[in-house]
Structures are given as C-alpha cells and as structure tokens.
Amino acid sequence: MEASAEVSAPVASRRRGEALRRAIFDAVIEQLGSVGYAKLSTNRVAAAAGTGKAALYRRWSNKEELVRDALLDLLPEPPRVDLSASLRDGLLAQLTYLNSTLFDSKGAAFQAFAAAAADQPSELRAFLHETVSVPCQERIAELLRLHTAVPDKDRPLIAAAGPAMLMYHCMSGSLKSTDTQIEAVVDGLLLPLCRER
Amino acid sequence: MEASAEVSAPVASRRRGEALRRAIFDAVIEQLGSVGYAKLSTNRVAAAAGTGKAALYRRWSNKEELVRDALLDLLPEPPRVDLSASLRDGLLAQLTYLNSTLFDSKGAAFQAFAAAAADQPSELRAFLHETVSVPCQERIAELLRLHTAVPDKDRPLIAAAGPAMLMYHCMSGSLKSTDTQIEAVVDGLLLPLCRER
DNA sequence: AATTTAGTGAACCAGTTGGTTCACTATAGG
C-alpha cells in the first residue's frame, strides 16, 4: 500500500536553492558563449534558465554581479606548481590551464575578458585579471625561479608572454589554441628566452 | 564699398560634404574612446557631431559600416621598414606605431578591437586584424629576415610576440604602454629570441 | 534666378533593456 502511494506521488516541478542557482549560472555561461557579453541580457538569461527575472534579482542586485558570480563559479583554480615536473611540462600545464579556462564553454570567459577590456573602467576586467591572468603568471614566474637562471627583474615580462600569446591568438580571430600551438609557444618562445640568460 | 559688403556677408552655418564627414568621424572616434564600442550609439554620434541621424544614414547604411569607415580613416599606415635602421630601432618603430595606433584617441581603436573580439563572428575583427595586426607582424617578420638568422618557420611566432604583449598589457587593465615598456619588450623579449638562433 | 542637392530637426516605429512589483502557489520547515 505504501509502495503504491510512492509511485503515484507528484514529481517536484519547481527548482529551488542550489538547483536553480546552477541552472542560472549555466544559462549565463551559455549566453556569454553564444551571444557574447554585450548582448547578454537578463531577459535571455532568465529564459534560458527556465525562470523569470524576479528570481535573478532575488539573488543578485544587478547584471554585472550575476555575471561575475557565474564566472567565479566557472573558473577553475590554476594548477599548482608540480615540483617534480620539468620546466617544459610545468609551462605546458599552466598554458593549457589558461587556454581551457578562457576558451572552454564556447569561450565564455574570453568573451567576458574582451568585453571587459572594451569597457572602461571595469571592475569585471580587474576581477578577471586577478582571478585568471595574475595567478597564471605567478605560477609561470615560480617555475622560472625554480628551474632557470632568469633574474628577478626579467621574470614578469617572460611570465606574461605565454598568456599574451594565447589571448592575442584569439583576438586575431582564431579559436582556442591547439596543443600543438601551445607547445610552439613554450618551445619556440618561452624556453629559448630562459636559455638566453 | 566692396570691402564693406564682404565684412557683412553671412557666415555659412551648415557644414556640407567633407566638413560634415570629418565631424562625424571625429565624433565616432571620440565616442569609441569615451563610452566604448558596445555603448556607442548613432544617437550619440549624431549629437556629438552636431548633426542628426538622417545625415548619418544618408552616407552609411548601418552603424557598423560607419564605425568601420571612421576607423579606416583613423588608422595610419604602418611605417615602412627602414633598410638603414638597426634591428632594434626597426622593432621599436613598429611597436611604437602599433602602440600609438591602438591607444591614441583615448584607445578608440583598441576599444573597437576588444569589442570585436567579444563579438563572434565579426567582420570588424577581421578588418582590424588585417588592417592593423597583420601589417605590423609582416614588417616585424621582414626585419627579422633582414637582420637575423631566425628560420622562416619561427618568424611568425616571434613576430606576433610584440603585438601580443602590447595588447595583453591593456587587457590587463593598464593603459598605453610607455616607451620604456616597449623597449623592455624589444630588449627583454624580441632581441633575445633572435639571438637564440 | 531657378532648380537640385544635401543638411536639419523632429517625429515616428517596433523592439529591447535593466530593474520593479504583484498575486498566486509550490515547497520546506516547524
């Protein structure tokens, strides 16, 4: 008898709490990737999440806060510096992380990055720089410190070159860099620079 | 008597032809620099040019065409490769050109570049790439060919590094690179890369 | 001088936006 009552219980139809938040974040990221940041609208995010704007504004006070939180949720922590890995492998790992971070999810994070750069001044730009670029550069600089004789004063410039190349790649109209292209940056640019000292 | 008639002749009040076109282009560039590409509107461009939207649409069929033409008018031709200059001076000249091109006029061209990168797919992005980045890279590659032993297959990567660094610089929230920073890219990155071979 | 051309300013249109409010109600918690 109880088994029969369970079978016929109505299926929950409203998402609440974390489930709805998940759906909203997914919608933001999807919209960033498909229409870009400038054309991302709360109307469309709500529709894509299968909810209404009122639900968005219950949790976030404005659009920028929503997008920032969705990106914060999306962006992975940069990989730790693996002490046992070679310099080359370490550099490959950092640039592969950055490549994936920026360009996965149809380039949602890169879209946000470029849009932020085109919007002055921008908290979002600062946020993305501090959350993505700076950690990546710092880890690359750490690898240089551990494995090379590059002087302190030269490290920031070299550390920035990898990320710079990946972003330039996409600003020039290409898509996500391939593994081969990342290897070319490491082997053809970063490693030679380290050996030069 | 004739001198007297000249003094009292009415001053022309409506701009026509090239004068109005100039004013419109100036307004576009100013708006790109101040509100960025996403927020640039035909309403505001017309107002800033001291004219009406009808005058814009008489000449350009849409907003994108207007912006493209204004940028085409703004962007200077990259400096020719000076055969008598040293490699360092040649590289400095090309990167200084790129820096000025992208970041003068309150960064109007860079604004457009970043916005285009955030808008997929984009004719504007292709246009800017072909008009700005590609010529600069080609001239840098030519300098490498003239002055260094860098093999053919390595030149594109190295040639891209300078422009990449300048753009990354601004995407990270900084403004136009200083001469010192450009020199650092040349002396700390490009020249060492060339010597490595 | 008469005619043509292009500039002006205003009005118009449909569409969209970020943000707000509301009545209703599913859902969770007591």
Added chain:
DNA sequence: CCTATAGTGAACCAACTGGTTCACTAAATT
C-alpha cells in the same frame, strides 16, 4: 496542518536603440 519562504509568470516602467520618414531650407549647381 499551518506558516514562512522562495519560485513563477506576468505586467509594468522609463529609457534607449537602429533605422525611417518628412517638411523645411541652406547651399551648390545650372
């Protein structure tokens, strides 16, 4: 079961957009 909470869907608002049209008229051309 009752109460509180949060989700839903709709409606609303002022503002703004790209693009269009129009009557008038300054300016150029014939």
